[in-house]
Amino acid sequence: MTYVLQTHRLTKTFKGKESVSEVSMRVKTGEIYGFLGPNGAGKTTIMKMLTNLIKPTSGEIELFGEKLTPTSYSMLGRMGSIIEYPIFYDKLTARANLELHCEYMGYYNKRAIDEALDLVQLRGIDGKSVKDFSLGMKQRLGIARAIVTKPELLILDEPINGLDPIGIKEIRQLLRILSQEYGISILISSHLLAEIEQLADTIGVINHGRLIQEVSLKQVRETNTEYIEFHTNDCVKAAYVLSHHLNISNIRVIGNETIRIYDLTTPLPQVNKVLILNDVAVEAIHQKNSSLEDYFLSLLNGGGQSA
Numbered sequence: 001m002t003y004v005l006q007t008h009r010l011t012k013t014f015k016g017k018e019s020v021s022e023v024s025m026r027v028k029t030g031e032i033y034g035f036l037g038p039n040g041a042g043k044t045t046i047m048k049m050l051t052n053l054i055k056p057t058s059g060e061i062e063l064f065g066e067k068l069t070p071t072s073y074s075m076l077g078r079m080g081s082i083i084e085y086p087i088f089y090d091k092l093t094a095r096a097n098l099e100l101h102c103e104y105m106g107y108y109n110k111r112a113i114d115e116a117l118d119l120v121q122l123r124g125i126d127g128k129s130v131k132d133f134s135l136g137m138k139q140r141l142g143i144a145r146a147i148v149t150k151p152e153l154l155i156l157d158e159p160i161n162g163l164d165p166i167g168i169k170e171i172r173q174l175l176r177i178l179s180q181e182y183g184i185s186i187l188i189s190s191h192l193l194a195e196i197e198q199l200a201d202t203i204g205v206i207n208h209g210r211l212i213q214e215v216s217l218k219q220v221r222e223t224n225t226e227y228i229e230f231h232t233n234d235c236v237k238a239a240y241v242l243s244h245h246l247n248i249s250n251i252r253v254i255g256n257e258t259i260r261i262y263d264l265t266t267p268l269p270q271v272n273k274v275l276i277l278n279d280v281a282v283e284a285i286h287q288k289n290s291s292l293e294d295y296f297l298s299l300l301n302g303g304g305q306s307a
């Protein structure tokens with residue numbers, strides 16, 4: 001397994017307050033990694049450090065297997081990014097903006113601009129001034145600018161924020177093409193699970209500057225589709241009985257009185273019986289379907305610890 005990007009205890013402090021705290025994340029080469037967290041969680045700050053726009057207070061960043069330093073210019077040339085809102089020279093045309101960017105990056109390949117414009121479906125209107133572009137068109141032009149120099153890694157900060165459903169679908173399709181057909185690794189952030197769950201291979205959940213969880217979506221889907229839930233006044237004892245008498249380890253304790261069992265190999269009546277036989281008071285035991293949303297919400301709300 002190779003990683004295109006890794007951070008080691010990455011931390012950023014602004015005026016004595018930690019906005020990013022000891023984040024150690026790993027993005028596999030070729031995957032789409034979704035950064036999920038509410039506004040203010042620290043996503044943009046991390047992305048700014050990854051692209052050398054701001055300097056970490058402590059910790060390390062490794063890109064393409066090498067440590068990022070303030071002078072890693074060649075490494076930055078292997079990345080494309082949109083951090084916060086993409087800014088253009090408004091009076092210039094879309095094509096002129098891309099030409100300027102290529103010049104700035106020292107990248108000279110006449111065909112690359114046409115290819116990037118084709119990919120984001122702006123080829124026919126690339127002679128228009130950017131000031132006449134809609135938000136969706138600007139986002140697509142931002143992606144064209146990020147990919148025109150043929151990067152191996154794309155870093156996109158909320159690229160679908162503010163777009164209508166059609167615009168969101170277009171960007172999603174485009175990112176899938178970039179990943180699957182061009183083999184570009186992508187790190188994308190969003191505060192909405194629905195926006196990235198259809199796209200990402202791995203999700204890193206971030207809240208209050210900390211990486212709470214890094215999981216493969218496939219794994220989450222497999223383990224969180226169905227579960228048995230019950231209430232009890234002794235979660236510790238219940239967890240012990242489940243583990244030692246029924247050999248069930250995939251459980252989640254929610255708050256003080258609720259337990260979820262994600263391993264459904266033992267039928268509900270049997271679970272109930274064994275708990276009662278071992279003097280665990282069980283209330284309202286039932287089988288439920290969980291959604292990905294429940295799973296991530298419980299992480300963000302601080303509830304749930306894997307036993």
Ligand SMILES: Nc1ncnc2c1ncn2[C@@H]1O[C@H](COP(=O)(O)OP(=O)(O)OP(=O)(O)O)[C@@H](O)[C@H]1O
Pocket residue numbers: 014015019037038039040041042043044045046158191
């Ligand atoms: N230059 C700065 N000076 C002081 N505080 C900052 C600065 N940049 C970011 N912060 C703070 O760091 C925290 C994380 O902000 P950040 O923008 O990284 O979050 P985010 O997850 O990207 O959220 P959003 O989606 O709203 O941008 C916030 O509390 C923010 O106020």
